[in-house]
Amino acid sequence: MILKIKNHEDYFNDQAYDALYKYKDRVEVYYGGASSGKSQGVYQKIVFKALNKTFKKRRRILVLRKIRKSIKESSWQHVIDILSDFQILEHCKLNKSDFTIELPNKATILFGGLDDPEKIKSIKGISDIVMEEATEFTLDDFTQLNLRLRDKEHIDKQMFLMFNPVSKKNWVFQYFFKPDGSYNPASGAVLYWSTYKDNRFLDDATRQELENLKNRNPAYYRIYALGQFTTLDKLVFPIYETKIIGKEIVQNLPIYTGLDFGYVNDPSALVSVRYDEQKKIVYVTDEYVKENMLNDEIAQTIIDLGYSKEEIFADSSEPKSIEEIRQKGVTRIESTMKGKDSVITGIQWLLQHKIVIDSRCFKTIEEFENYTWIKDKKTGDYTNEPVDGYNHTIDALRYALNRLILGEGRVEVIGL
Numbered sequence: 001m002i003l004k005i006k007n008h009e010d011y012f013n014d015q016a017y018d019a020l021y022k023y024k025d026r027v028e029v030y031y032g033g034a035s036s037g038k039s040q041g042v043y044q045k046i047v048f049k050a051l052n053k054t055f056k057k058r059r060r061i062l063v064l065r066k067i068r069k070s071i072k073e074s075s076w077q078h079v080i081d082i083l084s085d086f087q088i089l090e091h092c093k094l095n096k097s098d099f100t101i102e103l104p105n106k107a108t109i110l111f112g113g114l115d116d117p118e119k120i121k122s123i124k125g126i127s128d129i130v131m132e133e134a135t136e137f138t139l140d141d142f143t144q145l146n147l148r149l150r151d152k153e154h155i156d157k158q159m160f161l162m163f164n165p166v167s168k169k170n171w172v173f174q175y176f177f178k179p180d181g182s183y184n185p186a187s188g189a190v191l192y193w194s195t196y197k198d199n200r201f202l203d204d205a206t207r208q209e210l211e212n213l214k215n216r217n218p219a220y221y222r223i224y225a226l227g228q229f230t231t232l233d234k235l236v237f238p239i240y241e242t243k244i245i246g247k248e249i250v251q252n253l254p255i256y257t258g259l260d261f262g263y264v265n266d267p268s269a270l271v272s273v274r275y276d277e278q279k280k281i282v283y284v285t286d287e288y289v290k291e292n293m294l295n296d297e298i299a300q301t302i303i304d305l306g307y308s309k310e311e312i313f314a315d316s317s318e319p320k321s322i323e324e325i326r327q328k329g330v331t332r333i334e335s336t337m338k339g340k341d342s343v344i345t346g347i348q349w350l351l352q353h354k355i356v357i358d359s360r361c362f363k364t365i366e367e368f369e370n371y372t373w374i375k376d377k378k379t380g381d382y383t384n385e386p387v388d389g390y391n392h393t394i395d396a397l398r399y400a401l402n403r404l405i406l407g408e409g410r411v412e413v414i415g416l
Helices: 014-018 038-051 072-085 117-121 139-148 171-176 204-216 218-225 295-304 319-327 342-351 362-370 392-400
Strands: 027-032 060-065 093-095 100-102 108-113 128-131 158-163 190-194 241-243 255-260 268-276 281-290 312-314 333-335 354-358 373-375 382-386
Touching: 014 038, 027 038, 027 171, 038 060, 038 072, 038 108, 038 128, 038 158, 060 072, 072 100, 072 108, 128 139, 139 158, 139 171, 204 218, 255 392, 268 295, 268 392, 281 362, 281 392, 295 319, 312 319, 312 392, 319 333, 342 382, 342 392, 354 362, 362 392
Parallel strands: 027 158, 027 190, 060 108, 060 128, 128 158, 241 354, 255 312, 281 354, 312 333
Antiparallel strands: 093 100, 100 108, 255 268, 268 281, 373 382
């Protein structure tokens, strides 16, 4: 099958169209601001590449997230939408249980997560690999996946990485950039940078929200909107630990669960926590973060994740949402009790504890790496107020532990 696009402006941003048939660079890195269309461009490219009749051997393209459960609502749906836009979806074979798509020419796009390494190892003959949200992976993940591209019958093998800049501590900055932020040629990659200004398909509301950051929070404007790695101000949580938290560590500790509501511009965030009162350790063991979730979807997600029988503390500013979720079967959801200066009180309580975050809780780690105190523009001194950003999982964390923070006792252990 040959795709014939008469007016590329109807489908592609300029950067995506210019890179559509460039196959000689082994590693392509797409980074920049939020809503810049970089993921859209990569998925358009792999579909075109898979359908390219000049390749004698059919492409087998592996699309990865660090955690497999993230695939359905991200990478999978993105490719489905593109196949629909190109009007070839009805000619493709979809396996929704295995997350594979066979294109009309028998080329295959496979989706998976690195939390199922044995299954990934069993996939042979890979021609290309996509690492969505590359900041969630590690340098070792990247190295091992790069070594997987060794099938001699495939030519023009490529890796595609997409991410929004986060902390300079992340491996993507340290590998692809020099300390001053300039390109590191030793990485051997070609870099494509874009912002929301490059996305011709972006809706006006999202564009305006990103523009508003310029005055509301200049540091976040540089990160979110302009897609720049930047040195942030003083971190609220400068010390914490990340590691895989095994069941043997937390199985006898009580569970605390918190929910922060969001929708269009902010995600909803569910966080599960275990607390060791004797050792004064807070373990963040699980998270679920997603935008555009209605209350029935939030309720179903809580049920699917196995937290419906636990006591869940949610943002008290949305009593209607709490009641709707309760009516959907999450009967133990409650409103948080917010006292005076509840944000600062919660932060101060957490700072008196050792905080351990499961290394699979990427959004929580990202927020801890970027959650800062407000700096007074006139005096240059830091205020006793955090910036209202990078705080969705952190707010959910405070809600989960709110009874302890307010000194109102414990909850019982329910399940594992």
